Amino acid sequence: MNTAPSSTIARGHSLPDEVAKRIRTSIESGSIEPGKRLPTQQELAEAYGVSRPVIREAVSILxxxxxxxxxxxxGHFVNPQGASVFRLEPSFEDKEDLADLFQFLMAVEVAATEQAATHRSPSDLDAIRQHLDGLETAIRENRNGVDEDMKFHRAILQATHNAYFISFGEFLESRVRNLIRTARENTARSQDMVKRVQHEHEAIFKAIAAQDAEGARAAAAHHLDNAAQRLRIYLTPAD
Known part of the structure; x- marks a missing residue:
């Protein structure tokens, strides 16, 4: 019979997600082999120090x-063919993981912004402008502007008129929503930082408006590079 790792899990905001992640790691490492049956719910519950309903939900995720x-x-078995779904689960505690994530985001977002500059329609530009104005309003009203920020970048993806950029962008947004929210909320604490971020957004908009693909690419890369640096600052404990 397969046995699960015996490291219990500290209580957190999403136990099922964390348990699913631990089981997934066991599968990927070969501790639970493809085609083999998972330990029973009771065995998993005891191994991870959680309730059986948590295990049921974690297995449902898998x-x-x-x-x-x-x-x-x-019972439940490890799929011999492996997972059929791409996953993205950034760790806020792992700086190397965050660096890898931003390199990945750079490859997608920068290319999408470049394509938006060459494929955008007048209505696309109006939508991007609207959300840029929404960000400006949020700044004036001293709000964090998280929703407006996400709508601005979503409108850019729509302007690519590429279904793959759009759907994958939605996937990225759902997986890194907490990261975006953390960055935006921390930025909102500093008016100087807020203005700098808004200037980066304006530079992206101007390049798209001018249909300047190279300029849009450079502006998006600059924005993401700065966003990564800002997040590193926010997540670094004070001395």
Whole structure:
């Protein structure tokens, strides 16, 4: 019978997600081999120090990924073919992981912004301008502008008229929403920082408006590079 790792999990905001992540790591490391049956819910609950409902939800997450399959009357098994879903789970505590994430985001967002500059329509530009103005209003009203920020970048993705950029952008947004929110909320604490971020947004908009693909690419890269640096500052404990 397979056995699960015995490291219990500290209570957090999303136990099922954390348990699913731990089980996924066990599968990827070979501790639980492809095609093998998962330990029982009771065994997993004891191994991770959580309740059986948490285990059920964690297994449900793994099933939705296609990493775990169920066999009637026999239990849950590791899918021999592996997961069918791409996952993105950035760790705020791991600086190397954050650096890798921003390199990945750079590849997607910069290319999308460049394409938006060459493919945008007048209505696309109006939408981007509207959300840029929304950001300006949020700044004046001393709000963090998280929703406006996300709408601004979403409008840029829409302007690519590329279904893959749009759908993958939505996936990225849902997975890094907390990161975006953290960065924006911390930025909002400093008016000087808020103005600098807004200037970066304005530079992106101007390049897209001018249909300057190279300029849009450079502006997006500058914005993401600065965003990464800002997040590193926010997440570095004070001495």
């Amino acid at each position: 099933k939705s990924d296609g990493l775990v399959i169920s066999q009637q009357g026999r």
